[in-house]
Every structure is written in C-alpha cells, then in structure tokens.
Amino acid sequence: MKTDPRLRVGESLFTWLLLGFSLFILVLAYRISGFSSISSPGMFPMLAAAVMVLSIGLALAGNRRKRKPDAAGLLQELNQAYHEIFPPLFLIYTAIIVGYMIILQPVHFLPSSFAFLLISMIYLKGAKPLKSLLISGVILGVIYVVFHYFFLVVLP
Amino acid sequence: MNESALTYFLMAWTHPYLLMLTAAGTLAGIYIGAIPGLSVTMAVSILISFTFSWDVNNALALMVGVYCGGVYGGSRSAILLNIPGAPASIATSFDGFPLAERGEAGRAIGVSTIISLVGGFIGIIVLALAAPRVAEFALTFAPRDYLLLALMGLLLVGSLSGESMAKGVFAGALGVVLGMVGMDPLTAEGRFTFGTIALLGGIHYVIAMIGLFGVSESLYQLHMLGVTPVKQDVDKIIPSWAVIAKYLPLSIRTSFIGVIIGSLPGTGGDIASLMAYDHAKRTVKNPSRPFGKGAYEGLIAPESANNAAIGGAYIPMLTLGIPGDAVTAVMIGALYIHGLKPGPMLMIETPHLFWFTVGNLALANIFMVIFGLTGIRIFAKMVELPKGILIPIIIVLSVVGTYTIQNNIVDVYWMLGFGIFGYILKMYGFQVAPIILGVILGPLMDMSYRRAVMSCENSFPAFLLDLVSHPLTAVLTAAVILMVINQTPLWPMLTTCFKKGKSK
Numbered sequence: 200m201k202t203d204p205r206l207r208v209g210e211s212l213f214t215w216l217l218l219g220f221s222l223f224i225l226v227l228a229y230r231i232s233g234f235s236s237i238s239s240p241g242m243f244p245m246l247a248a249a250v251m252v253l254s255i256g257l258a259l260a261g262n263r264r265k266r267k268p269d270a271a272g273l274l275q276e277l278n279q280a281y282h283e284i285f286p287p288l289f290l291i292y293t294a295i296i297v298g299y300m301i302i303l304q305p306v307h308f309l310p311s312s313f314a315f316l317l318i319s320m321i322y323l324k325g326a327k328p329l330k331s332l333l334i335s336g337v338i339l340g341v342i343y344v345v346f347h348y349f350f351l352v353v354l355p
Numbered sequence: 356m357n358e359s360a361l362t363y364f365l366m367a368w369t370h371p372y373l374l375m376l377t378a379a380g381t382l383a384g385i386y387i388g389a390i391p392g393l394s395v396t397m398a399v400s401i402l403i404s405f406t407f408s409w410d411v412n413n414a415l416a417l418m419v420g421v422y423c424g425g426v427y428g429g430s431r432s433a434i435l436l437n438i439p440g441a442p443a444s445i446a447t448s449f450d451g452f453p454l455a456e457r458g459e460a461g462r463a464i465g466v467s468t469i470i471s472l473v474g475g476f477i478g479i480i481v482l483a484l485a486a487p488r489v490a491e492f493a494l495t496f497a498p499r500d501y502l503l504l505a506l507m508g509l510l511l512v513g514s515l516s517g518e519s520m521a522k523g524v525f526a527g528a529l530g531v532v533l534g535m536v537g538m539d540p541l542t543a544e545g546r547f548t549f550g551t552i553a554l555l556g557g558i559h560y561v562i563a564m565i566g567l568f569g570v571s572e573s574l575y576q577l578h579m580l581g582v583t584p585v586k587q588d589v590d591k592i593i594p595s596w597a598v599i600a601k602y603l604p605l606s607i608r609t610s611f612i613g614v615i616i617g618s619l620p621g622t623g624g625d626i627a628s629l630m631a632y633d634h635a636k637r638t639v640k641n642p643s644r645p646f647g648k649g650a651y652e653g654l655i656a657p658e659s660a661n662n663a664a665i666g667g668a669y670i671p672m673l674t675l676g677i678p679g680d681a682v683t684a685v686m687i688g689a690l691y692i693h694g695l696k697p698g699p700m701l702m703i704e705t706p707h708l709f710w711f712t713v714g715n716l717a718l719a720n721i722f723m724v725i726f727g728l729t730g731i732r733i734f735a736k737m738v739e740l741p742k743g744i745l746i747p748i749i750i751v752l753s754v755v756g757t758y759t760i761q762n763n764i765v766d767v768y769w770m771l772g773f774g775i776f777g778y779i780l781k782m783y784g785f786q787v788a789p790i791i792l793g794v795i796l797g798p799l800m801d802m803s804y805r806r807a808v809m810s811c812e813n814s815f816p817a818f819l820l821d822l823v824s825h826p827l828t829a830v831l832t833a834a835v836i837l838m839v840i841n842q843t844p845l846w847p848m849l850t851t852c853f854k855k856g857k858s859k
Binding site: 209221228232236240242244246247251254258261284286288292293296297300315316319325326334338339342352353354355 | 521525528532544546570577580743745751762767775779782797804808815818
C-alpha cells in the first residue's frame with residue numbers, strides 16, 4: 200500500500216503524541232524492575248518500549264520528508280482533521296455505540312441490542328424505519344438462538 | 356501403514372455415527388470461523404464442556420471437524436469483511452478483501468477452498484509419514500530460537516502490511532507491550548497494571564482482535580456509507596483446473612512452510628501464513644495483480660499454509676504433548692479429560708488414536724470442500740448488504756463475542772477502546788495486524804528471551820554469542836538481520852555491490 204507523499208491532516212501531531220505515549224510506556228517499563236537484571240520482569244517490556252520510541256522516531260523523521268498538508272497553522276489543521284478524520288457521523292455513531300455499551304448491563308442484552316440495531320440502521324440509513332424494525336428483530340432473534348441455545352453462551 | 360493402522364485410519368470413514376459427527380463438526384466450524392468475533396479456539400473450548408461424558412472417539416471426531424472447518428472458515432470473514440476469523444487468517448485479509456472489493460469474493464473463496472484442501476492434505480501426509488522425525492527436529496529448538504522465530508513473525512507482518520516499516524514495527528512493539536500487561540508468569544509481579552487487580556489477568560488477545568479488526572473496520576467503513584456495495588460475481592465459484600494447476604506449485608511450497616512452522620511447539624497457523632505470504636511476495640515475479648491489491652497468489656499462499664499447519668500442529672501435540680497453537684492446547688486438555696496423556700507414550704500405548712486422528716483429519720478436509728463450496732453464494736451475498744445494516748450487526752456480534760470470553764462487561768469497554776484507537780491508527784496509515792500478532796507473540800518472546808538469558812547465567816555477551824555460535828540459531832539470526840537491513844537504505848547499496856562483484 201503506497202500512499203501520497205503528502206502528510207495527512209493532523210498526522211504530524213498524532214505521531215508526536217505517539218512518541219509521548221511511547222516515552223510514557225518506557226518510563227512505566229523502567230519502573231517495573233529497572234536495570235536490576237537482564238532477565239528481570241521489566242527487561243523485555245523496556246526493550247519493546249524502546250523499539251516503540253525508536254520506530255516512531257523514524258516515522259517522525261520520515262514525516263519530515265513528506266509535503267505538509269494545505270493548512271495555515273495548527274488550528275486550521277486541527278479543524279481540517281476534525282472534518283476528515285473525526286467527522287460528525289463518526290462522533291455521533293461512536294456516541295451511540297458508547298451509549299449502547301453503557302445501557303447493555305442495566306437494561307439487559309435483548310432490549311438494549313434491539314434499540315441499538317434499530318437506531319443504528321435508521322441513523323446510518325441502512326433501511327427504512329419499518330424494514331429496520333423487522334431486520335433488527337430477525338437478526339437479534341438469530342443471534343440469541345445461536346449464542347444462547349447452541350453455544351450455551353452467557354449473554355450480557 | 357500396517358493393516359491395523361489402516362483399519363483405524365478408516366474408522367471415521369466407515370462408522371456412520373463418527374462420519375456424521377465429523378461432518379457436523381466441520382459444518383459448524385466453517386460457520387463459527389466465519390462469524391466475526393467467534394474463534395475456533397472458543398468453539399473447541401465450548402465443545403469440550405459438553406463432550407465430557409462422550410466416548411473419546413466421538414469427542415475427537417467432532418473437535419477435529421470444528422478445528423479444520425474453523426481455520427478454513429476464518430478466511431471467509433477475512434475475505435468478505437476484512438475481519439480475520441482467527442489470527443491464522445490475518446494474512447488472508449491482505450489480498451482477500453481487495454478481491455471482494457473488486458466483486459470477486461465468490462471466485463476468491465472457491466480458489467481458497469480448493470487450495471485449503473491441498474494444504475490440508477500435505478499437512479496430513481507429513482503428519483502421517485514424518486511425525487516422529489519432525490517432532491525430533493522441533494525438539495532441537497532452544498528458547499533463543501523461539502525468540503528469533505517470533506521476532507521474524509513480527510517483522511514480517513510489520514513490513515508486509517503497512518505503508519512503512521517504522522509504522523509496522525511500532526505497531527508490533529505496541530502489541531508486545533499490550534501482551535505484557537498483567538502478572539509476570541515467572542515472578543508473579545504486576546506489569547503495566549497501575550496497581551489494579553482488574554489488569555492482573557492481562558488483556559485477552561481476542562478482545563484486542565475483535566476491537567482492532569471488527570469495531571475499527573466498522574468505524575472506518577462509516578466513510579464509505581454512500582458507496583454502493585460491489586456486486587459479487589457468484590457464477591464462477593468452482594475454479595477451473597487450469598487455475599488450480601497454475602497456482603499449485605506455490606500452494607505446495609507454502610504448504611510445506613505451513614507444516615514446518617505448525618510443527619514447532621508454540622507457533623501455529625498465524626506465523627505460518629505470514630511467512631507463506633512473505634514467501635509468495637518474494638518469489639512470485641509476475642503476480643496476477645500487485646500484492647495487497649487483490650493478487651490471487653497473496654490469497655493462496657496463506658490459505659495453503661494455515662491449513663497445512665493443522666497437520667503440523669498435531670505433530671508436537673500427539674508426539675510430545677506440547678501444543679502447536681491455541682486450539683491444540685485446548686485439544687490436549689480434552690485428551691487429558693478423556694484419560695489420555697499426550698506425549699511420546701501416547702504413540703506407544705494408544706497407536707490407534709494416532710491413525711484415527713489422521714483418518715479423521717483427512718475426512719474433515721473432504722467435508723470442508725463439500726460444505727465450503729456449497730455455501731459460498733450465501734456468504735458472498737453478505738458483502739452486498741448495505742453498510743448501514745452490516746455495521747450495526749458487526750458491532751453487536753463483536754459485543755457478544757467479547758463478552759463471552761470472560762463474561763465481563765469491562766472487556767467490552769476495552770474492545771471499544773481498541774476499536775477507536777485502531778480506527779485512528781488506520782486513518783493515519785498504521786496497520787492493526789502487527790498489534791494483534793504482538794499481543795499473541797509478546798508473552799512467548801518474553802519467556803523465550805528470559806529463558807535464553809538465564810541459560811547463559813544472565814550474561815548478555817554470552818547470550819549474544821549464543822545467537823551466532825549455534826548453526827540453527829545463526830541461520831535464524833542472519834534471517835532476522837537481513838529482514839531488518841532489507842527495509843533500510845543499506846539494502847540497495849548491498850545488492851548493487853553484490854551485483855558488481857558478480858559481474859566481475
């Protein structure tokens with residue numbers, strides 16, 4: 200998969216964030232057992248974290264060779280990233296999924312999943328409301344029978 | 356094969372009840388493997404719970420069927436939805452999904468079915484003929500060799516699946532760190548647990564796999580909501596003999612890679628299929644399309660290898676009592692439950708079990724083709740479903756699949772976290788496959804590294820010397836170094852020097 204030599208909007212900032220995250224992991228790994236022994240529990244995590252720092256450093260160096268996105272300043276780039284990487288559709292649908300997961304246990308699997316399927320299909324324009332109602336019911340019925348009766352799985 | 360061995364080999368073929376159980380197991384395996392979020396390991400684990408009271412042959416017939424069908428079925432979701440049903444199908448998604456995007460899902464599944472049979476049978480033949488000898492070879496592998504082998508697997512997936520080696524290696528190392536979360540098995544010390552008990556058990560790789568593949572792919576697909584689904588051509592499902600003959604040499608070569616990797620204890624179809632994919636990428640000069648864009652060679656290599664790895668994985672399981680991968684680990688548990696002790700004595704005390712298993716595997720492969728080819732139309736039509744219907748269904752399946760692992764709602768939150776993180780990574784050109792492989796291989800690498808260092812009395816120079824002073828280890832070390840150099844500017848310089856030297 201070869202890509203455009205131009206950086207994606209917000210890519211530079213994201214790579215810097217990953218570098219910060221990698222350094223944080225390296226510190227955490229060091230705090231497990233330091234350099235007490237080369238076979239200590241923290242040694243391999245430290246090696247892995249060091250590889251993370253090194254490789255993301257190389258990725259940052261690679262970013263410098265790419266052309267910058269068309270944005271005047273960081274604020275405009277963040278605004279563009281919001282539209283391209285985190286569009287309202289993504290944010291709202293992720294919120295719907297989070298909501299589903301929050302109500303999953305208190306409301307139980309069947310009603311919460313039915314509501315989630317129905318709302319999702321209508322919101323994502325997968326099918327008209329009546330058809331969505333029917334599809335949600337059938338799909339949920341199949342999932343329930345297969346998992347509950349055939350695989351004897353405990354549902355949330 | 357003597358007369359009694361032949362009788363045991365044909366037992367599952369001639370006994371109607373065993374025949375039915377193998378068929379049922381294979382059919383169930385294909386569909387379980389194809390459902391995102393359901394893994395073949397999970398299916399075999401669940402089956403064990405209700406085969407406790409069964410006769411050992413009946414239980415084994417069912418589980419062998421599920422295993423074969425499940426590994427094959429895992430490629431279905433990899434091809435159709437870009438969600439590998441099992442780690443062994445990660446490499447299948449590299450070219451399988453682009454094929455489905457071109458409307459060739461039916462043909463891709465047809466070819467992969469026949470090729471899986473080739474791989475499966477090569478694995479079985481090697482199992483039958485060379486089990487004791489291959490097991491003996493695998494025994495010569497030291498912990499440092501496992502470390503290098505796992506490293507090769509990670510480097511392969513890092514370099515194969517993304518836009519830059521640096522990003523791939525970062526993802527692999529991140530996976531290794533995630534695999535370290537929890538209690539250290541040697542010292543019982545917590546690692547990356549932030550002092551909480553909840554994290555002591557670690558992060559199950561299936562949770563990461565469902566999140567990074569299932570949910571992140573669904574979120575990624577939100578950008579393509581308006582795109583009309585590609586019409587799948589389901590007229591040419593069964594590939595012609597000319598097509599099979601064209602790819603047969605590659606399939607045979609990669610099947611042997613699969614059976615060798617599968618026979619190494621601790622490594623299974625996941626590494627085997629990645630190595631096979633890499634082999635195809637390096638050796639096929641004129642692929643049907645560029646690799647990663649729907650090359651049939653990129654589909655055939657991993658599919659041959661992961662099915663051949665099944666036969667391979669049985670070798671250490673039956674002859675040494677050591678699991679070849681996660682499923683054979685569960686199988687070993689099942690054999691213990693039925694009063695059998697897998698290991699060198701199993702071959703001596705109950706040789707019939709060995710030949711029964713070989714016969715059963717062969718039968719399961721035949722059923723795999725029958726059920727595999729007949730169900731393609733339904734599967735191929737799945738991709739034609741509007742994204743607005745498919746995405747919510749995948750999310751619900753992902754939730755159920757995650758919850759069933761430990762019946763813990765916190766796992767579902769983790770899964771969503773992985774999904775969102777995976778989505779952002781994907782949007783910025785990082786691949787998620789190396790993370791999964793890192794989570795799976797991380798603990799193996801950690802243990803192998805520490806065992807190797809301890810065997811050198813904690814001396815790092817002695818450990819480095821070990822990496823070059825043993826023939827097998829030296830070959831693996833050289834391979835790892837070459838793989839790293841291959842991705843740096845040093846490689847073109849070296850090849851130019853080599854060519855100049857040759858022309859002189």
